[in-house]
Amino acid sequence: MTTAPARVRSWWGWGWADEAVPDHECVQLGAALPGPLERPQPVPALADLHLRASRVSPPSSLAHLVTTAVPDRAGHTYGKAYRDVVRALRGQMDAAPDLVAYPANEADIVALLDWAAGANVAVVPYGGGSSVVGGVEYRGDAHAGVLSLDLTGMNRVLEIDHTSLAARIEAGALGPVLEDQLRPHGYTLRHFPQSFEHSTLGGWLATRSGGHYATLHTHIDDFVESLRVVTPAGISESWRLPGSGAGPSPDRLFLGSEGILGVISEAWMRLQRRPDHRRSASVTFASFTDAMRAVRAIAQSGLHPANCRWLDPGEAAMSGAAGDGSSVLVLGVESADHPVDDQLAQLLEVARDHGGTIAAGATEPRATEGRARDEGRDDAAETWRSAFLRMPYMRDAMVRMGAIAETFETATTWDRVDALYHDVVSEMSTAIREVTGAPGMVNCRFTHVYPDGAAPYFTIIAAGRPGRQLAMWDELKAAAMDILSRHRATVTHHHAVGRDHRPGYDRQRPPHFAAVLRAAKATLDPAGILNPGVLIDP
Amino acid sequence: MTTAPARVRSWWGWGWADEAVPDHECVQLGAALPGPLERPQPVPALADLHLRASRVSPPSSLAHLVTTAVPDRAGHTYGKAYRDVVRALRGQMDAAPDLVAYPANEADIVALLDWAAGANVAVVPYGGGSSVVGGVEYRGDAHAGVLSLDLTGMNRVLEIDHTSLAARIEAGALGPVLEDQLRPHGYTLRHFPQSFEHSTLGGWLATRSGGHYATLHTHIDDFVESLRVVTPAGISESWRLPGSGAGPSPDRLFLGSEGILGVISEAWMRLQRRPDHRRSASVTFASFTDAMRAVRAIAQSGLHPANCRWLDPGEAAMSGAAGDGSSVLVLGVESADHPVDDQLAQLLEVARDHGGTIAAGATEPRATEGRARDEGRDDAAETWRSAFLRMPYMRDAMVRMGAIAETFETATTWDRVDALYHDVVSEMSTAIREVTGAPGMVNCRFTHVYPDGAAPYFTIIAAGRPGRQLAMWDELKAAAMDILSRHRATVTHHHAVGRDHRPGYDRQRPPHFAAVLRAAKATLDPAGILNPGVLIDP
Secondary structure, X not given: OOOOOOOOEOOOOOOEHHHOOOHHHHHHHHHHOOOOOOXXXXXXXXHHOOOOOOXXXXXXXXXXXXXXXXXXXXXXXXXXXXXXXHHHXXXXXXXOOOEEXXXXXXXXXXXXXXXXXXXXXXXXXXXXXXXOOOOOOOOOOOOXXXXXXXXXXXXXXXXXXXXXXXXXXXXXXXXXXXXXHHHHHOEXXXXXXXXXXXXXXXXXXXXXXXXXXXXXXXXXXXXXXXXXXXXXXXXXXXXXXXXXXXXXXXXXXXXXXXXXOOEEEEEEEEOEEOOOEEEEEEEEEOOHHHHHHHHXXXXXXXXXXXXXXXXXXXXXXXXXXXXXXXXXXXXXXXXXXXXXXXXXXXXXHHHHHOOOEEOOOOOOXXXXXXXXXXXXXXXXXXXXXXXXXXXXXXXXXXXXXXXXEEEEEOOEEHHHHHXXXXXXXXXXXXXXXXXHOOOOEEEEEEEEEEOOEEEEEEEEEEEOXXXXXXXXXXXXXXXXXXXXXXXXXXXXXXXXXXXXXXXXXXXXXXXXXXXXXXXXXXXXXXXXOEOOOOXXXX | OOOOOOOOEOOOOOOEHHHOOOHHHHHHHHXXXXXXXXXXXXXXXXXXXXXXXOOOOOOHHHHHHXXXXXXXXXXXXXXXXHHHHHHHHOOOOXXXXXXXXXXXXXXXXXXXXXXXXXXXXXXXXXXXXXXXXXXXXXXXXXXXXXXXXXXXXXXXXXXXXOOOOEEEEEOOOEHHHHHHHHHHHOEEOOOOOOOHHHOEHHHHHHHOOEOOOOOOOOEHHHHEEEEEEEEOOEEEEOOOOOOOOOOOOHHHHHOOOOOOOOXXXXXXXXXXXXXXXXXXXXXXXXXXXXXXXXXXXXXXXXXXXXXXXXXXXXXXXXXXXXXXXXXEEEEEEEEOOOOOHHHHHHHHHHHHHOOOEEOOOOOOOOOOOOOOOOOXXXXXHHHHHHHHHHHHHXXXXXXXXXXXXXXXXXXXXHXXXXXXHHHHHHHHHHHHHHHXXXXXXXXXXXXXXXXXXXXXXXXXXXXXXXXXXXXXXXHXXXXXXXXXXXXXXXXXXXXXXXXXXXXXXXXXXXXXXXXHHHHHHHXXXXXXXXXXXXXXXX
């Protein structure tokens, strides 16, 4: 069995255990935000958790890969959604897997799937466990037991093709683990979701993760050359190809399949050279209409900024980017090949043409060569990034203070963006008031933009009522999904579907495609053991 | 029934009947190229064709949509592959469909599919009929009859979203028909395959057509917002979305499905504003190694030229671009938003850094505003384009002079490009000598390039032996597919699979994906009537 890393992951909340917000800071946060409690809810001790006895045990040939230890089972019970943290804090661990397995290679996965299929054991593929959509939590009783398949032991960069700028990487590599192996060669995958530290390549691929680039190559999908997938029916591997028109793309079937068709074991991924040239700038807008026109004009300009993050007035105020009711557009450009000053100047010209005010000094270049880590940016961006990565820990602190904190994201075409934004802000504000009895916060930023639309990302913070948080969250989540569906905006741009987004996904997904997915599953996973309940009904 | 257009399509060869190469020019061509005949093989008169009597007839409710007229049946018998033209010239029309249907709307398609499923009639979806891979030719005897479903009556741009730059377009619209409707609004789909005049949006989508852009958005796939597809099991429609991470992409299942899963009836497509700013230039290379490094550096630069066409020495000589054994790189940049001079200058700098010589005067800008048609470019490009569009007519002339003319295209990663290129040129030259007893021509150009690879396009011309051409072509085609497979280069970057590429595709396609495709087909086309034999076995 693979030994655990030296640093310990939180079993109940986000990220590293030693980075959880301390109690006294929780109290401060509760005073500033609508946490109804005076003291943070205590975190149960692992020793106090009552996990059901494991109902299944693997054959002796697999015993070395599998554990029933409480820390492993507790840590693999849930993802990191709001409702996951609430339940963990309550010690509600009914969904704990019977077993956690740590395969070291593909042969281990094959053997585990073979046994599970024969023993009717559900298998939940597990990367970093960062799902916020119930993607790694078994719900149901149709199986003899549940095995959480932790892939993080398979984390090597196996091969680098320096000519084609591509690498063969094991799917269990967490973001930093993967980047640490690419950095000495001058490369980066340049895929930095908020979960970067605590999610894996395989998880990104299985959920069509959204990444670093705000335009052009927004999803991990765009960087895939080929996939290897262990399905219960056998191993499927596509050829490494820069492009092809030979039939429907086999990789696109597995991208977004969220572990129901097979376990992605490795992938050939396109790499980036580490960008030496980087510039960024902020633009403020007094008028919402101007801001929308500017962002749209930039998205349709073909200038392809790497960063194009619009913050609505609430989000701008929260993050300290503006406090006067303005909205803020953060633009970033980068290249490993050529200076990007002109590109930024052109972008700023578009923003200015549409009523934007360029923040003073924002366009100063910064030497980045020789920095130890690639993520260095200008100070404003650095501040944002640090707050951005800290946000999930803050969310956990709010949960402990009894607040309701939820994020959901979507994408829709430009003709619907304005109405969608206003409807979500207004209707969710109303819903919060109705559900919780108090006003709450509804903020929005655009994480990614396209020539034909945008991907708005909403943050909701509201006062919970102790003991009623989950029911309240359920109501708010349902309200959000209803608004998105009504506008035919996607239920998720990059958080995935999992189990929590099924109601919205079931409306969005064409019924005939659901039938095809079911047929694909029956073909590749005839025993129906893989992540049951995700995407389609068993 | 929709009336035929005023201009008549050739029933036996490429394009418009009145643009076929006249006999005396065929003779000149035969003298210059290895056509073994002294006079062109005559084109049979339609009246002399012996088509099998139609074996099936539709119910009276559908009779107005269907014809058994010889010109329609003959014109819909084959695509436009070399072997199609050879057989048509011989009057070998065994594959003639029993019926040709011209639906005017989706309801017509539904009714036709319903009847066909009940009557065990194979249905071959037919757009412009430009397939060069046997994509529209029924082969087999498992059905009571064959209906060719000609979609060109459904050719309207139904809706334009000016905010999101997108349009809802019926799938039967031929390239010029579609562009004629977009042009008055200042838009273009900017998808210009060689078959542009004689292929449809639906055909492009069903075959993952390669288009205008040499980098970035190389395939039609990248411009799809949503699809409507009439399957025998019902109509499937996806939501218009600029991006989504909700499950595997439903559209990607139908993109490349080549008519075996359903009939694409309409699509929301992303549009481009007509580019005002355009520049192009040519660069010559004395050394192959330098040329490859330059093209690769450009593909990896992030400069995204719209055109990046490399011509090997043979291709450069054929097209008049160079005659001294140099290879030539044609670069083009364009934008509707901003000047592109700097972009071209940066590209040329990369090319120069890698040993390229910039052709004098090639970078002069050209006013294009106010031109009646958008396709105007610089003179060299114009010459190329006109020769490019004329090429299929010349191919037919060569066929009539007894020559063998074939093109095939592929894509592979940069680490394999050099070896693939040299192996194809050398082994196909040997194969031509062995198969035909005489030397032939093997030229190559790159049509599209990627950061991680290139898409080489090969042209083969050889002397056929009268009566033996088809067998010779089969041998050469098999040899080409073998080389591609050995290098794990795709059997097709954009010509599609159809029936002729099945041997190569069957090696390339992961077996488990074949199983999923069969399951998808069983779900959507349970009677197995749609384009049987394409992509998978019935």
